[in-house]
Structure formats: structure tokens, C-alpha cells
Amino acid sequence: MSGHGITWGDNPSDFYYLTADAHSAASESYSDNAIRNNCTISSKEFTDWILKIGALKQLVIIDACGSGKAVDNLIAQRTLKARR
Numbered sequence: 201m202s203g204h205g206i207t208w209g210d211n212p213s214d215f216y217y218l219t220a221d222a223h224s225a226a227s228e229s230y231s232d233n234a235i236r237n238n239c240t241i242s243s244k245e246f247t248d249w250i251l252k253i254g255a256l257k258q259l260v261i262i263d264a265c266g267s268g269k270a271v272d273n274l275i276a277q278r279t280l281k282a283r284r
């Protein structure tokens with residue numbers, strides 16, 4: 201994935217990849233759940249999609265602002281092994 205992303209939320213925060221429907225790259229623009237659900241993909245959603253892929257080996261590359269939080273969240277879930 202390559203594009204724009206944000207870190208949003210308090211304790212715990214999450215990474216959100218901004219889709220083509222996103223109207224701003226400012227994290228405060230996504231305080232509304234409906235807007236966030238329509239214009240972003242959370243690292244939780246992304247992880248759920250990855251886990252449905254039957255491949256034995258996977259490579260995920262995220263080139264987006266705030267993506268460091270996505271890596272932290274993926275590692276914290278311990279469902280995916282990642283290298284930085």
C-alpha cells in the first residue's frame with residue numbers, strides 16, 4: 201500500500217490508511233466514526249484481511265504517513281511476524 205495514513209485515537213491509538221474517499225490528511229478530521237469507517241482502513245481491518253489469505257508466506261509493504269503505528273499494532277497482535 202502506498203498513500204496517506206494517520207494515527208488516530210487515544211490509548212490505544214491505531215493506524216488508518218486513507219482511501220480515495222478521504223477529504224483530509226489531518227487526523228482530527230476523522231473523529232466521527234461514520235467518516236472514519238467510510239474513508240479509512242484501520243490496521244485491525246487490514247490484519248483481518250491478511251489473515252484470510254491462505255498463503256504460507258506474505259510480504260506487506262506500507263508506504264504511508266503514520267505507518268509506524270501500523271507496524272506496532274501488527275506486532276502487538278502477535279498474529280503476524282514482522283521485520284522492520
